[in-house]
Amino acid sequence: MGQVLMNGIYSGVQYSLIALGLTLIFSLMNVMNFAHGQLYVLGGFVTYYVYGIVGLPFAVALFAAAATLAAVGVLFDVLLFRRVLARSARDESTMLLASGSALLLDSLFIIFFGEKHRGVPPVAGGVLRIGQGIFLPYGRALIIALSVILIAAFILFMTYTRWGRGLRAMAQDRDAARLMGVNVARYSMLGWAIAALLAGLAGAMLVSVSGVNSGLGTWISIKAFIMVMIGGAGAIPGAIIGGLVLGMLESLGAHFMSGSQYLAIFVALIVFLAIRPRGLLGRQ
Amino acid sequence: MTRNRKITLAAVAIALYLIGVPWLCAGRNYYLGVVTTASGLAVICAGVWLIFYIGRINIGQGAFALIGGYAAAIAVTKWGLSFWIAMPFAGLASMLVGMLIGLPLLRLKGVYFSMITLSLTETARLAAQSLKAVTNGPNGILNIPLPGELSIFGVTVIPDFATLNKHRALFYLGAVLLVVTYAVIHRVVNSRLGWLFRSLQQNEDLASSFGVNVPMLRVIAFAICTFFAGVGGAFFVVMQQSIYPATFAVQDSTYFLLYCFIGGLGFVFGPLVGTFILYMGFEVLQGFKEYQPLLYALLMIGVMLWLPNGLLSIRLPKFLPPKTPSRPASGGDI
Numbered sequence: 001m002g003q004v005l006m007n008g009i010y011s012g013v014q015y016s017l018i019a020l021g022l023t024l025i026f027s028l029m030n031v032m033n034f035a036h037g038q039l040y041v042l043g044g045f046v047t048y049y050v051y052g053i054v055g056l057p058f059a060v061a062l063f064a065a066a067a068t069l070a071a072v073g074v075l076f077d078v079l080l081f082r083r084v085l086a087r088s089a090r091d092e093s094t095m096l097l098a099s100g101s102a103l104l105l106d107s108l109f110i111i112f113f114g115e116k117h118r119g120v121p122p123v124a125g126g127v128l129r130i131g132q133g134i135f136l137p138y139g140r141a142l143i144i145a146l147s148v149i150l151i152a153a154f155i156l157f158m159t160y161t162r163w164g165r166g167l168r169a170m171a172q173d174r175d176a177a178r179l180m181g182v183n184v185a186r187y188s189m190l191g192w193a194i195a196a197l198l199a200g201l202a203g204a205m206l207v208s209v210s211g212v213n214s215g216l217g218t219w220i221s222i223k224a225f226i227m228v229m230i231g232g233a234g235a236i237p238g239a240i241i242g243g244l245v246l247g248m249l250e251s252l253g254a255h256f257m258s259g260s261q262y263l264a265i266f267v268a269l270i271v272f273l274a275i276r277p278r279g280l281l282g283r284q
Numbered sequence: 285m286t287r288n289r290k291i292t293l294a295a296v297a298i299a300l301y302l303i304g305v306p307w308l309c310a311g312r313n314y315y316l317g318v319v320t321t322a323s324g325l326a327v328i329c330a331g332v333w334l335i336f337y338i339g340r341i342n343i344g345q346g347a348f349a350l351i352g353g354y355a356a357a358i359a360v361t362k363w364g365l366s367f368w369i370a371m372p373f374a375g376l377a378s379m380l381v382g383m384l385i386g387l388p389l390l391r392l393k394g395v396y397f398s399m400i401t402l403s404l405t406e407t408a409r410l411a412a413q414s415l416k417a418v419t420n421g422p423n424g425i426l427n428i429p430l431p432g433e434l435s436i437f438g439v440t441v442i443p444d445f446a447t448l449n450k451h452r453a454l455f456y457l458g459a460v461l462l463v464v465t466y467a468v469i470h471r472v473v474n475s476r477l478g479w480l481f482r483s484l485q486q487n488e489d490l491a492s493s494f495g496v497n498v499p500m501l502r503v504i505a506f507a508i509c510t511f512f513a514g515v516g517g518a519f520f521v522v523m524q525q526s527i528y529p530a531t532f533a534v535q536d537s538t539y540f541l542l543y544c545f546i547g548g549l550g551f552v553f554g555p556l557v558g559t560f561i562l563y564m565g566f567e568v569l570q571g572f573k574e575y576q577p578l579l580y581a582l583l584m585i586g587v588m589l590w591l592p593n594g595l596l597s598i599r600l601p602k603f604l605p606p607k608t609p610s611r612p613a614s615g616g617d618i
Contacts, residue, residue: 032395034402084588093588095341095398096545099538100584106535107577218534222406225399233395260414266407273400274388 002134004255005248010140012247013147017202018220019227019239020154021195027171027234028191031081034098036199037220038105043069043200044212045113051208052120058208065204066197073196074189076101082188102217109214119211143205150201151240154194158236167191171234226269232282241280298463305459306452313451315567320451320523322563323458325543327465328516329555331509332540334469336549338505339485340390344401345513345540346532347408352378352514353521353531354412357425360522367431368442371518378514379507386506390499405537412529424528428521431457454523461519462556465512470552472508481505535577542584 022036033039043065051061084097124138158164166187169177178184203212203220227246231238246265253261273279309316328349335342355377359370389400412419419425430445431453445453472478480501483491492498521527547558562583566576 026395032399080585080589092336092341095395096541097585097588099343099541100581100588103535103538103577104581104585107575107581111575111578219406222403225403229396229399260411262410263407263414266403269403270385270388270400273392273396277392277396 002131004251006130006134006136007254008248008251009244010136010144010247011250012244013144013151014202014206014243015223015227015247016151016240016243017147017198018224019231019243020151020236021198022224022228023231023234023236023239024167024191024198025195026228028167028188029081029085029094031085031094032098032225032233033076033195034095034221035076035102035105035217036195036224037222038102038109038217039069039072039196039199040203040206040220041109041212041214041217042072042105043203044207044216045109045118045203046200047204047207048118048120048212052118058123062201062204065200069196069200070193072200073192073194076196077189077192081192082185102221106214106217109217113214115214117211117213118207120208123208137209139209143209146205147202150198154198155236163187163190226265229269229273229279232279235279235281238279238281302456302459306455316451316455318564318567320455320458321520322560323455323462324516324519324523325540325563326556326559327458327461327519328513329540329543329559330465330469331512331516333544333547333549333552333555334472334481334505334509336544337473337485338481338502339488340394340502341398341541342401342506342509343398343534343537343541344404344408345509346405346534346537347401348378348382348510348513349517349520349536350405350408350412350527350529350532351381352517353527354419354425354517355514356518356521357428357527358418360428361425366434367429367518367522368434371515371522374518374521375511375514378517379511382510382513383503383507386503386510387499390502390506402534402537405532405534409529409533419529422529424526424531426526428525428527430525431522458519458523461515465515466553466556468508473552477501477504538584539580542580542587545584545587 018036018040021039022033025031025033025036046065046068047058047061050056050064051058056064080097080101081094084093122137122139124142126138128136128138128141130136158168166177166182167190169180169182170184170187170191174184177187206212223246227242228239229242230245231240231242249265249268250261253264257264305319306316309319328345331348332342332345352374356367356370356374359365359373360367365373385404389397392400413422415421430450431442432446433440433444434442473481480491480496483494483496484498484501484505488498517532520531524531543558543562544555545558546562547554547556551557562580566573566579572579
């Protein structure tokens with residue numbers, strides 16, 4: 001049982017990272033980024049090449065993934081979403097645009113990386129033993145530690161820095177933020193960069209444990225949606241709670257009802273949404 | 285156009301389609317198959333369009349097509365029912381699931397509804413994979429027989445497909461489904477129900493204040509939508525004579541959105557036009573087959589950037605309902 005909980009925490013903290021980015025974009029732009037899982041996969045592939053093929057240290061690979069994804073996030077904003085948001089007042093347009101981008105990235109992955117599942121050598125060998133019968137490989141422990149540090153850094157950034165304050169102001173009221181001197185265009189770029197970077201780092205870390213393949217993106221996006229729906233869209237604590245809850249549910253489900261756990265999670269989600277349509281902490 | 289002229293025009297178009305296409309494709313079964321597939325896709329697409337029409341985006345149509353497909357496959361292979369009973373049964377089964385899920389989920393607005401429907405497609409695939417006793421798991425259900433004879437009081441209405449030219453018979457089945465589907469959608473949109481649906485698209489709160497039963501109407505729209513998905517799914521199953529968990533995936537659900545969008549959302553025959561143009565266009569570009577997802581994606585992004593209201597919107601602006609700005613100025617506290 002301890003092992004099941006440990007696995008839940010391990011998936012949960014990574015999921016939280018993914019959900020944070022998705023919820024950040026949603027609260028800033030009112031855009032649900034259907035291509036979020038694909039950004040995660042891209043982070044995985046960058047790490048695969050830098051760490052697995054070229055053989056540079058894992059830390060360098062993480063930086064490379066973060067930098068690449070931040071750039072992709074900025075491109076998403078400048079080339080696609082900003083233009084559509086400026087012209088169309090309906091949120092349908094950005095949803096369709098996001099689905100199109102997801103399809104685009106998916107097909108580019110297939111063309112450039114093929115369908116093979118790719119893994120890299122483990123970052124850290126050995127297993128940590130906690131108490132009785134709970135095993136935590138050092139690779140996973142590293143990921144948990146890194147994820148917690150990243151989540152903490154993100155919260156501190158949003159709470160105490162000038163940029164974080166600007167982003168929060170923009171999420172509360174875009175027009176008022178603009179009137180108070182927040183450069184809204186530049187801050188949306190920053191928001192996209194951070195969101196893509198978080199997804200990319202989560203992908204980069206996971207590749208060291210379970211590898212990456214081209215078809216993973218949609219599945220990750222769907223998990224991210226489930227987390228955001230549990231926690232409530234647009235709320236940062238909600239994203240973290242949603243991530244941990246999904247990680248735990250998955251781990252428990254795999255233990256008790258192996259095979260059909262996702263069906264059970266989905267049915268539970270529908271019942272949950274019938275009672276709380278805005279999730280645990282979503283805005284009304 | 286007067287009513288009579290419209291009816292004549294529709295009759296001529298249908299007659300041309302029913303006679304012209306098999307004549308053009310005589311001896312070229314592959315091309316006939318392409319048209320048949322397009323008509324099946326257009327039937328499923330009609331449902332997605334109707335949900336667009338009430339102001340929601342349904343990215344879960346693949347799930348309902350899959351449910352309908354499995355319902356038909358199980359009814360035919362395990363229960364030994366005739367396809368002519370299994371097809372409406374598939375529509376009803378899909379509709380029942382749609383209404384059960386729809387009752388709670390249609391309360392969710394905008395992005396939430398789209399997220400949950402997208403998740404639904406993947407969940408349906410996983411369910412088909414894991415419920416081995418019912419669906420035969422990842423191996424799928426194979427060797428589904430062609431539709432048999434349909435006779436009423438001893439009079440053969442539809443002969444056994446095995447005794448006919450299979451490709452032509454399936455084409456006619458698809459064509460009939462297509463005509464019936466779009467006749468129903470056209471009728472719905474041009475009735476009192478259509479006005480109510482338009483009121484939902486424009487402003488649900490305002491509609492509700494005028495005494496429109498908003499939740500009920502949403503469920504009605506979703507029931508029609510999922511019924512078409514189920515019938516379309518059953519049609520694909522009998523056409524391909526097999527079904528797998530991956531027969532309808534997330535990618536297909538996204539394609540349906542694109543088909544509707546290319547055709548135009550304000551126009552009843554938009555999804556029909558969109559499906560035929562896009563699907564048959566790709567058959568012409570044979571060499572690009574492997575880049576189909578890439579080209580579809582670029583097209584989708586391009587359309588959103590440069591033509592946000594679809595192809596037919598260029599010529600027919602008066603069919604477009606007025607757009608209401610719905611993007612709130614604030615995103616909320618974080």
